[in-house]
Amino acid sequence: MSGDDVRTVRAGKRTVEVHRPDKVLFPGGDGDGGAKEYTKGDLVDYYRSVAPFMLPHLRGRPLMLERHPDGLDGQKFMQKNTPEHYPEWISRVEVAKEDGTVRHTVCDDTATLVYLADQAALTLHRWLSRVGRVDHPDRMVFDLDPSGDPDDSEDAFVAVREAAWLLGELLDELRLPSALMTTGSRGLHVIVPLNGHHDFDEVRQFARDVADTLVAGHPDRLTTAARKKDRGDRLYLDVQRNAYAQTAVVPFTVRAKPGAPVATPLAWTQLDDPGLDARRWSIADAVEQARTNPWAGVPAKGRALGPARRRLKALMPS
Numbered sequence: 001m002s003g004d005d006v007r008t009v010r011a012g013k014r015t016v017e018v019h020r021p022d023k024v025l026f027p028g029g030d031g032d033g034g035a036k037e038y039t040k041g042d043l044v045d046y047y048r049s050v051a052p053f054m055l056p057h058l059r060g061r062p063l064m065l066e067r068h069p070d071g072l073d074g075q076k077f078m079q080k081n082t083p084e085h086y087p088e089w090i091s092r093v094e095v096a097k098e099d100g101t102v103r104h105t106v107c108d109d110t111a112t113l114v115y116l117a118d119q120a121a122l123t124l125h126r127w128l129s130r131v132g133r134v135d136h137p138d139r140m141v142f143d144l145d146p147s148g149d150p151d152d153s154e155d156a157f158v159a160v161r162e163a164a165w166l167l168g169e170l171l172d173e174l175r176l177p178s179a180l181m182t183t184g185s186r187g188l189h190v191i192v193p194l195n196g197h198h199d200f201d202e203v204r205q206f207a208r209d210v211a212d213t214l215v216a217g218h219p220d221r222l223t224t225a226a227r228k229k230d231r232g233d234r235l236y237l238d239v240q241r242n243a244y245a246q247t248a249v250v251p252f253t254v255r256a257k258p259g260a261p262v263a264t265p266l267a268w269t270q271l272d273d274p275g276l277d278a279r280r281w282s283i284a285d286a287v288e289q290a291r292t293n294p295w296a297g298v299p300a301k302g303r304a305l306g307p308a309r310r311r312l313k314a315l316m317p318s
Contacts (some may be wrong), residue, residue, distance in 0.1 A: 003226075005019060005020050005021075006299070007021040007041065007044075008116055009044060009046060009048065010263045011051075011109075011110040011111040011113070011114045011285055012109055012110045013111075013132055013137070014033070014109075014110050014111035015091070015160075016111050016114045016115050016118065017118070018040065018041065018044050018114070018117075018118045019118060020040060020042070021039060021040050021041030021044065022037075022041060022080060023039060023040045023071070024037055024038070024039055024071055024073065025038060025039060025040055025043060025068060025073060025120060025122065025260075026038040026042075026071065026072055026073040026258065026259065026260045027028075027055055027071065027073060027258070027311070028258075028259075034191035034314075035258035035259035036260075036282075036284070037258055038260045038283060040117070040118070040120065042113055042253065042260075042283060043117045043120075043122065043260070043283065044117045044118065044124075046254065046260075046283035046286070046287070047113045047114060047116075047117045047254075048110060048114055048288050049285060049287045050112070050252045050290055051110040051113050052111070052253065053082050053249065053251075053287075053290035053291075054252040054253070055107070055108070055109070055110070055113070055250045056249055057108075057119065057126070057250055057252070057306075058106075058107040058108070058124070058126065059107070059108050059132045060106065060108070060129055060130040060132075061107075061126040061127050061129070061131070062095055062102075062104035062105075062106060062108065062126070062127045062134065063104055063105050063106065063107060063125065063126055063247075063250075064078055064079065064080050064104070064123040064124075064125040064126075064247050064279055065078070065079040065080075065116060065119070065123075065124060065125070065126055065130060066078055066079075066121065066122055066123035066124075066125065066256060067079055067106065067119060067120050067121050067122070068120050068122050068254070068256055069119075069120045071119075072256060072258065077254065078308050079105075079121070080102050080104060081102055081103055081104075082103050082104065082105045085299060086105070086115075087115065089111070089112075090105060090112050090115065091105070091106035091107075091108050092104065092105060092106060092195070093106050093131045093134075095245070096132050096142070097245065098110070100263045104127075105161060106131060107124065122254050122255070123235075123249060123253050123254060123256055124249070124253045125247035125248065125249055125250065125253075126247055126248060126249075126250045127247055128140070128141060128246070128247075128248060129196070129242065130196075131201075133166050133196055134244075135199055135200060136196045136197065136198065136199055136200075137194060137200055137203050138193065138194050138195065138196040138302050139191055139192070139193060139244065139248075139302075140188065140191070140192040140193055140194055140203050140206070140207055141189055141192075141207075141239075141241045141242060141248045142190040142191075142192075142207065142210075142211070142237060142238070142239060143183075143187065143189055143237075143238035143239075143240075143241060143248070144160050144163045144164055144167070144187045144188045144189070144190065144235060144236075144237065144238075145160075145186060145187045145235070145236045145238055146159055146160050146187055146235060146236075148187055151215075153220070156186070157186075157187075157276075157277045158190050159221065159235045159280060160186075160187050160235060160278070161188075161271055161276070162221070163214075163221070163222060163237065163273065164180060164188050164190060164271060166214055166216060166217075166218065166222075167190050167237070168180070168190065168216055168268060170210065170213065170247070170315075171190070171192065171210070173315070174210075174308040174311050174312055174314065175303075175307065175308060175311065176192050176303055176308050177190075177193065177240055177297075177298050177299050177303065178190050178191065178192050178298070179191045179193070179265060179295045179298045180265070180266050180267070180268055180270075180271065181251055181263055181264060181265045181266065182262075182263060182264045182266065182276075182277075182278050182279070182280055182281065183249060183251065183255070183263050183278050183279065183290075184253070184254070184255035184257065184261040184262050184263040184279060184281075185255050185257065185261070185278055185279070186261075186278050187277065187278055189248065189249075192302075192303075193254075193298065193299065193300075193301075193302035193303065194302040194305065195301070195303060195304050196301040196302065197304060198305055200242060200243050200244045200306075202305065203242045203305070204239060204240075204242040204243055206305050206308070206309060206312075207242050208224070208239050209312055210239075210307075210312060211224045211226060211237040211239050212316070213312065213315055214237060215237065215316065216316075221234055221235060221236070222234055222237055223235070223236055224236070224237050224238070224239070237250045246292075249263045250263070251263060251264070251265050252264065252265070252286060252290060254283055257278075257279065259279070259282050260280050260282050260283045260284075261278075261279035261281065262281045262283060262286035263281075263285050264280065264281040264283055264289055264290075265290070265294045265295050266289070266294045267292075267294040267295075267296075267297075276300055
């Protein structure tokens with residue numbers, strides 16, 4: 001490989017080699033609705049720039065990596081096990097699975113983030129728990145996913161926006177702080193920070209009870225039906241990510257979609273923006289949004305579910 005095919009990038013205290021930085025990962029052109037073309041070098045530059053905002057959501061969490069070595073037009077694969085050839089300075093964690101263990105990559109620093117970009121790991125999916133207490137999540141996630149035709153994104157997102165407001169109001173009533181994020185794909189995530197004292201079964205059951213309460217109040221608009229054929233035109237409140245070894249996209253991660261959209265945190269007040277959709281930000285402008293500190297009002301310390309559970313019980317249909 002020639003010198004022109006390798007770029008050396010400074011990332012914190014380390015230097016990381018980026019191979020074939022001019023390789024196109026996100027093709028542009030009219031065929032993708034006028035989406036802009038982005039290279040591996042662009043991906044590396046974005047992740048290095050967003051690292052100060054992204055790393056707090058990554059540190060200490062097992063990852064699943066969505067890799068596209070030949071870009072969007074090539075084959076993708078999901079990587080759980082850390083390959084032997086990864087540098088020794090990259091953190092790993094061994095976690096139990098049904099028939100053995102998995103050695104997940106953990107991204108604790110900018111150099112690791114740059115290295116993963118060099119590996120064409122476009123999208124990072126994180127566990128909702130941390131190393132040391134992998135069976136006790138400190139995040140609860142509600143995935144608001146539109147039903148219907150994926151191409152009818154504008155109308156579909158109106159329903160997503162309305163569901164987010166309803167869910168946010170209910171969580172406020174339960175006195176649970178929540179954060180809002182575009183998925184970079186089709187919907188929104190509503191994220192609740194927890195204190196890590198509850199196991200996954202408790203958290204998932206609580207999330208299901210919250211969703212059921214919301215559906216009971218709006219049965220014509222919302223559903224918890226797992227099977228698409230049972231949903232009709234109603235929006236799906238998905239709580240299935242709240243389980244051991246399940247993952248959710250990391251705040252500020254890039255999605256494998258034309259134009260390199262980014263899963264981007266936003267303030268609740270931005271939900272009123274008429275220009276908002278799931279792909280509102282891309283690697284071209286997500287760092288600018290990050291600098292506004294959209295989650296400034298979300299407490300760093302997560303809450304226990306006990307008091308909220310008692311409040312929810314009083315609201316649940318008998």
